Amino acid sequence: MEHLSAESIMKDVMVRMISFLGTAVAGEDIEARENYWQLIGKRGKIIETNDDFDGRVLVLFEQSIDDYGLENHNPIKNSLWIRITDLILD
Numbered sequence: 001m002e003h004l005s006a007e008s009i010m011k012d013v014m015v016r017m018i019s020f021l022g023t024a025v026a027g028e029d030i031e032a033r034e035n036y037w038q039l040i041g042k043r044g045k046i047i048e049t050n051d052d053f054d055g056r057v058l059v060l061f062e063q064s065i066d067d068y069g070l071e072n073h074n075p076i077k078n079s080l081w082i083r084i085t086d087l088i089l090d
Helices: none
Strands: 012-018 043-049 057-062 079-083 087-089
Touching: 012 079
Parallel strands: none
Antiparallel strands: 012 043, 012 087, 043 057, 057 079
16 A cells, blocks of 8 residues: 655656545535535545645545445546545555
């Protein structure tokens, strides 16, 4: 289990989500459509990096986010901006 580092953050790197917003469990008051903790353990590929986006990378997940009933506001289907601290190399 190798955590991401500044050197490993690049496009087309495969990652696995290990937490969301730094925690492994959703709070009790989280709405189902915002329960991104369901994606913990899921794989994806970094498709965009942005130094100005709060330490996040755009991850294209292998699974359909719609299948989990999650909000998806990004123009690329099944992608989410995820903190690099919530990801490991896969």
